Amino acid sequence: MNRDTELYARFNQARTMAESGLYSEALAEFLYFIENQNSLGSFGRANLQYILSEIIDLANHLPEAIETLVLIRNNWEELILAGDGGWSYLHNVHIINERLGQPERDLVLLDQLANLGPEFKQLHQKFLIVAWEQLARAGRYADLTECIDTRVQDVAGALTRYQVQWEFAEDEEQREDAVNMLRYFLPSALLAYKTLLVLDKDEFAAKLAKWVFECEPLTEAPSLFVSVANKLGRADIAASLTQTRQSLPGAGISGNTGAVSPVPNSGETSQDFEGETP
Numbered sequence: 001m002n003r004d005t006e007l008y009a010r011f012n013q014a015r016t017m018a019e020s021g022l023y024s025e026a027l028a029e030f031l032y033f034i035e036n037q038n039s040l041g042s043f044g045r046a047n048l049q050y051i052l053s054e055i056i057d058l059a060n061h062l063p064e065a066i067e068t069l070v071l072i073r074n075n076w077e078e079l080i081l082a083g084d085g086g087w088s089y090l091h092n093v094h095i096i097n098e099r100l101g102q103p104e105r106d107l108v109l110l111d112q113l114a115n116l117g118p119e120f121k122q123l124h125q126k127f128l129i130v131a132w133e134q135l136a137r138a139g140r141y142a143d144l145t146e147c148i149d150t151r152v153q154d155v156a157g158a159l160t161r162y163q164v165q166w167e168f169a170e171d172e173e174q175r176e177d178a179v180n181m182l183r184y185f186l187p188s189a190l191l192a193y194k195t196l197l198v199l200d201k202d203e204f205a206a207k208l209a210k211w212v213f214e215c216e217p218l219t220e221a222p223s224l225f226v227s228v229a230n231k232l233g234r235a236d237i238a239a240s241l242t243q244t245r246q247s248l249p250g251a252g253i254s255g256n257t258g259a260v261s262p263v264p265n266s267g268e269t270s271q272d273f274e275g276e277t278p
Contacts, residue, residue, distance in 0.1 A: 004043045008043070023065075027058055034051060052095060077105075077109060080093065093105075104134070106131040106134050128143065128144070152192045156212075158181075160211075166216070193212075196208065209225050225241050
């Protein structure tokens with residue numbers, strides 16, 4: 001039995017313990033994976049979010065599960081700021097903050113890293129990319145000047161991947177899964193679009209909008225992008241978006257595209273942008 005197989009067996013055993021009401025025993029097993037995260041290789045990197053989900057679920061029966069997770073997160077933050085924790089620790093802290101619904105801690109840590117000197121510059125730059133959505137929601141667009149282009153490409157790449165899956169789906173279930181994922185990334189696309197406009201990157205913003213409009217299942221996307229432009233006082237951009245949509249194949253065609261309910265992304269849905277303010 002290889003290392004990963006052993007780890008999967010141990011993880012499944014911990015889940016069985018939780019399902020059997022052995023909450024303290026299960027927590028101890030799940031914490032093994034967290035505390036030894038950086039020595040678990042590919043298993044640790046691939047399964048951290050699942051392990052965190054299990055611990056958070058345990059909190060319904062064992063309140064100290066969250067308390068223990070917070071202590072681990074705080075310890076990792078101290079290691080990072082002391083120069084003893086590298087990118088893996090930083091990424092893990094980000095995931096824990098995300099799962100605990102505490103994204104503001106990312107921004108605090110980001111600012112601390114920015115003030116620690118040149119030896120922390122690379123770590124700070126990498127964390128900027130990870131925490132870009134928190135920065136945008138906080139209105140800290142200036143912090144994103146150098147990295148937003150990269151994030152936009154990542155979002156566009158994700159949309160393209162699931163558009164292809166939708167196009168080549170073999171059955172309705174696969175099509176529905178692809179649409180769900182497209183809608184999962186739509187709020188990120190809208191946030192990136194708003195950020196580009198605020199930073200006067202109009203040309204790049206137009207490219208992103210056209211890219212999203214070409215995702216056939218996202219029939220609601222054009223009106224949402226127009227709403228963002230209007231709320232930023234960019235009537236010229238809103239008019240241009242309308243023209244772009246009308247120039248694309250299938251413009252004005254209505255009907256069932258296999259669309260399903262939006263999936264939240266980081267606590268937001270596409271609908272949040274309909275009533276947002278700049």
